[in-house]
Amino acid sequence: MEKRLLSGDEAVALAARDAGIALGTGYPGTPSTEILEAFGALGGRAQWAPNEKVALEVGLGAAFGGGRALVTMKHVGLNVAADPLFTAAYTGVTGALVVVTADDPGMASSQNEQDNRRYAIAAGLPMLSPADPQEAYDYFFRAVELSERWSLPVLFRMTTRVCHSKALVASRATPMTPRAPSFVRDIPGRVMVPAFARPAHRKLRAKLAEIATFGDASDLHTVTEGSRDLGIITDGVCALHAAEASPGASFFKIGLVHPLPIERLRAFAAGVKRCVVIEESDPVIAEALRAAGIAVESKPEAFRFGELDVARVRRILARDLSPEPPLPRGKPPELCAACPYHPVFAALRKLDCIVAGDIGCYTLGVMEPYRALDTCVAMGASIGVGLGLRHVLPADQARRVVSIIGDSTFIHSGVSGIMEMVYNPPELGHVVIVLDNGITAMTGQQEHPGTGRTLEHQATGKISIEGLARAMGIDTAILDPFANPAGFATLLAEKLATPRLSLIVARRPCVLAAADIRGWEKAAEATRAAQACCPGAVPEDA
């Protein structure tokens, strides 16, 4: 079998194709973004959703219909998708639903380092935890099997080092064959009114008990006999760090992190003199084992923060609590020199604005020389946070509050903030700036519903940002801040001076994506024109 060097993300995409995934959907987010891009490139049906909640709902519908679905997101995306996720655990699925959550311990490119193994416990869903690209490939099939066998969504937890590390991957010779989707009515199983949800909850717990029994005997867990002096219980990439840090130890590598194989772990811990849990982020496994009365050593609190590596695992095992050498602090990222947002931040700074910011490249407006960002919390939060500030601040401060949000983030979850603004307007009005560079720039230039092109850059329906805002009754202006910096500053000052609600679309394509966008748009235009003249026709070069 020829092996190929693949990232964990690419390995999942390849597995998704080989497992007969009918639909892959998600929202871009480092380190998960490449999964759907690679799945699309392999010929899979891959699409971007406006946000993770919608993606999960589309995936759930596909799985209700008997299809196999893949939904991908970064860890914080699962917060957005949590509402349907928790009840999907009750409804279960008919086909398969695999939900990838890509955690980012150490926050290489995230606003927090939450540990989504907690979601498996909270929602009551099985969760697999691959260590490297080969396991990401192999476990994906196991996830599909688990999902179909127990009719449950399955969480697939990756981390930055699993997603973005490359290693040799052997793929299977024969793909899995999916069943053909077909609707089977199941009203008590899928309509979660209280009368149906109460038994559904009991059914979920019964399934989890069965999966726990299955897990106790499953080869998803690997036990390596070594020294009886030291036993290490571990999961994910930490298993590799630990194997390198302490090659002579006995190992229990957990592949299914929820539900845990408690009785096997109890026996393992009893068989060694010292038993240490090596896990990244929260002490999720250690807490569960201790709650079950199993005496294990957990890492010191200092190792809850950041990623683990071989050196840090050695420290944990040596009980070395001396200060760790600082990580090299290189040059931080910054706005590109030719970024169209520069004049926006210059104006915000000049007008001494209080800026409720959002998630995207423009978060970098917090860096010198502008320092023109006062909050950054979550996708879409700029608008609500800006409104809250406007509601309580004294007038001289309130009228300087501005919300800034990117085009993709606006579509993701900014629109509901605009509804709040219309419904509960601050006394002095409010100003929202949509920084529209025509692409989801920060994650590497992905399409979104506002671009009017699909994940694979084909022409599709397009959402107009100004159209949405105007439909909600917001005074909306459109300007290219790069072409007219002085005009932008004047417009912003004017809007701030009135007590009206206003939205400014600061529109100019991302400098990194502009050439690509022109190419995609030219092809998309040709397709649109051909379809307008004679529906169904596609130009030869499209």
Added chain:
Amino acid sequence: MSTTVTNVILAGLGGQGVIKASDILADAAVRAGFDVKKAEVHGMSQRGGSVTSDVRFGVKVLSPMIPRGEADFLVVLSPSEVVVTRPLLRPGGVLFAPDFVPEAELVNKRSLNVALLGALSAYLDIPERIFLEAVRAALAERLHAVNEQAFQQGRARAAKAGAAALGKRQ
């Protein structure tokens, strides 16, 4: 083939070709029959920030990340990153700073990444022929000649200045 793992860190700024260079090195190691792992953090790198990529190869590689202070080789594409990344190198490890191949000698200064790979290649247990296959496989055909030349310039410098390079061992 040695049973130990060779640890190479490539460093620079976003847009300099650090990831491309590490892809070429990892591919060359695969072609030479090694187990290979490679780790880096994507995401913010396009915004001009620091980028490092870890490439590990040997008979069997476990962790994808090189333990801090245990890199055998450190290849740095930007002068500003030399001081920052130097602590990643083990005592006795070899540093290739960006001026190891003077920019002025390169036909295209964007091939500094491949030039420094050429220098590194002189120290590795991977045949030159295989390395050049990996360079060609990673680049568009129109870039082959200029990059093969850059690779040879780096390799020749490493061979010629072997003693000087050894003198740079940390």
